[in-house]
Amino acid sequence: MFKALRYFGWPLLTGVLIALLVIQRFPQWVGLPNQDINLQQAPQTTKLMQGPVSYAEAVGTAAPAVANLYTTKVVNRSSHPLFEDPQFRRFFGDNLPKQRRWESSLGSAVIMSPEGYLLTNNHVTAGADQIVVALKDGRETLARVIGSDPETDLAVLKIDLKNLPSITIGRSDNIRIGDVALAIGNPFGVGQTVTMGIISATGRNQLGLNTYEDFIQTDAAINPGNSGGALVDARGNLTGINTAIFSKSGGSQGIGFAIPIKLALNVMKAIIEHGQVIRGWLGIEVQPLTQELAESFGLQGRPGIVVAGIFRDGPAQKAGLQLGDVILSINGEPAGDGRRSMNQVAQTKPNDKVSLEIMRNGKEMKLTAEIGLRPPPAPVPAAKEE
Numbered sequence: 001m002f003k004a005l006r007y008f009g010w011p012l013l014t015g016v017l018i019a020l021l022v023i024q025r026f027p028q029w030v031g032l033p034n035q036d037i038n039l040q041q042a043p044q045t046t047k048l049m050q051g052p053v054s055y056a057e058a059v060g061t062a063a064p065a066v067a068n069l070y071t072t073k074v075v076n077r078s079s080h081p082l083f084e085d086p087q088f089r090r091f092f093g094d095n096l097p098k099q100r101r102w103e104s105s106l107g108s109a110v111i112m113s114p115e116g117y118l119l120t121n122n123h124v125t126a127g128a129d130q131i132v133v134a135l136k137d138g139r140e141t142l143a144r145v146i147g148s149d150p151e152t153d154l155a156v157l158k159i160d161l162k163n164l165p166s167i168t169i170g171r172s173d174n175i176r177i178g179d180v181a182l183a184i185g186n187p188f189g190v191g192q193t194v195t196m197g198i199i200s201a202t203g204r205n206q207l208g209l210n211t212y213e214d215f216i217q218t219d220a221a222i223n224p225g226n227s228g229g230a231l232v233d234a235r236g237n238l239t240g241i242n243t244a245i246f247s248k249s250g251g252s253q254g255i256g257f258a259i260p261i262k263l264a265l266n267v268m269k270a271i272i273e274h275g276q277v278i279r280g281w282l283g284i285e286v287q288p289l290t291q292e293l294a295e296s297f298g299l300q301g302r303p304g305i306v307v308a309g310i311f312r313d314g315p316a317q318k319a320g321l322q323l324g325d326v327i328l329s330i331n332g333e334p335a336g337d338g339r340r341s342m343n344q345v346a347q348t349k350p351n352d353k354v355s356l357e358i359m360r361n362g363k364e365m366k367l368t369a370e371i372g373l374r375p376p377p378a379p380v381p382a383a384k385e386e
Contacts, residue, residue: 283314
């Protein structure tokens with residue numbers, strides 16, 4: 001027996017080792033899953049990928065067309081801290097001596113044309129009694145407001161100077177995440193400043209900043225005073241108007257937002273031509289179709305928005321829309337997101353007709369509505385100036 005094992009042992013052991021090697025190398029031959037990991041290796045190349053060592057040419061192209069804004073407004077303040085005491089005011093009323101004082105703020109603007117039209121943010125110029133525009137070449141002048149659009153936070157200014165530099169317009173719908181972005185503005189009033197980053201995201205919305213949101217997100221440092229300034233690409237072409245930052249400290253944390261220039265240009269042209277932005281209006285308030293509501297309506301898996309409010313004598317009421325109706329589509333476009341659907345309506349010209357596919361009491365219906373002109377937003381009540 002020992003001799004037999006010694007005679008057959010080495011061949012048997014060799015066979016087992018070969019079998020293990022085959023199983024490890026070709027597991028699919030014996031029905032086992034393939035354990036290979038397919039990694040993608042970059043090809044060998046002697047040519048190194050290099051970016052530009054300077055963006056000075058792009059900045060030199062765009063920077064002259066970015067101006068600093070200094071806005072001032074007059075406010076009335078009580079002339080003594082005692083007058084702020086509620087008990088004191090209870091006896092003496094509001095007829096207390098007040099003093100006028102100037103409040104100033106900082107911002108930026110982009111010169112869009114040699115004729116002197118500038119784009120900036122509405123929140124930079126809102127309520128200002130005086131707007132001073134300081135150009136990079138050292139000239140200063142007063143600007144007048146042509147019009148503003150609080151719903152996109154844009155304002156159009158006009159200055160009367162000769163030989164004005166104007167920026168080159170880029171295409172914001174062609175930008176890609178990862179593209180280089182340069183922010184030019186007047187942060188903290190230190191003077192014109194350029195910061196660099198990349199495009200972090202596009203199409204950002206539901207941030208609660210504006211009614212109509214379609215922001216470009218960038219990590220180029222944006223700080224107070226940059227509002228209204230330019231976001232340009234690596235060639236110095238304007239791609240957005242810097243508007244806001246997301247910050248818990250008030251300073252830049254690498255999350256800034258700019259209004260795409262395509263949207264900004266549409267707003268600017270409408271303000272110059274009509275004095276306001278012409279938007280379509282359906283006259284409804286909507287809410288999301290939650291899972292619970294979808295189950296109650298029998299609409300599991302289908303997009304929709306619920307009509308939560310209807311303006312009296314508005315286009316929707318005239319079309320026969322009712323509270324509780326579920327809008328399934330507008331002009332064939334699925335209505336799965338209330339903000340997007342209302343943006344679709346806003347982009348429709350007044351007096352144009354749209355088809356609405358709705359669900360009412362478990363039955364699908366089709367209605368036709370004539371789009372109206374969206375009324376201007378109600379002004380925010382001003383705080384009482386003491």
